[in-house]
Amino acid sequence: MITTNYSIYIVAGIVAVIATVVFGLNKALRLANWPARDRKLAVWSTTVVLASWFLATLLLSLAGVYRATPSQTPSILYGVLVPIVIGVLLFWNQQAVRRVVQSVPQAWLVGVQAFRALGWIFIPLYVNRRLPAVFACVGVGDLIVAVLVPLLAIASLQKWSNADLLVRAWNLFGIGILVAAMMAGVLTLPSRFQVFVFSERSEPISVFPLAMIAVFLVPLATLLHLASLTKVGQTTRATNHLS
DSSP, rough: OOTTHHHHHHHHHHHHHHHHHHHHHHHHHHHTTTTTHHHHHHHHHHHHHHHHHHHHHHHHHTTTTTTOTTSSHHHHHHHHHHHHHHHHHHHHOOOHHHHHHHSHHHHHHHGGGGGGGGGGGHHHHHHTTSOOOHHHHHHHHHHHHHHHHHHHHHHTTTTTTTTHHHHHHHHHHHHHHHHHHHHHHHSSSSSSTTTOSSOOOGGGGGSHHHHIIIIHHHHHHHHHHHHHHHHHHHHHHHHHOOO
């Protein structure tokens, strides 16, 4: 059933992720005692950015902009990389963005990545011969990331002695899975970079609805991992300074 209605599953899942991020951010900033005006501005700005990003990727994927074309650079690659680059630049150049990241608890940055469980959709799609096996492996990796979320969130909340080490390792593993997913798409989609050809075609990853995972959830997850790693670095430096 899920393989026939997975467009609803993916779109509804992304909407739920956006709602979780927005409501979680509002609560985190409230607990950080942000002034009401600053908190509302940060929350509404985040809402507008995420909603606009979602609508843009939805319309572009429905229009077939990300569809892979032989002998061309896969446009979906830009859809993945551009949001990540913009997010990193905003972090380094906007004090307001850094202030938000500093105010959000590590446990929240870890916990919100429970949405990586959405990646399990690749497994039944492979079983039904709609995608190559490599994407099922990516789906398994996403599930591992999601399953570890409660443990890492508890470690951060209870400040385990090895919490920073565990969170750093988890983040690096999560980023590795995302990189593997991107490389799987680049090397199997019909384009100038195609290296592998399988009996199960990989084109569905470049069109709606699976393209939404690549151009929205993958960059979002990457930016959350980077934000989490930044907080780990801050904690480590603070601990070293005190010692």
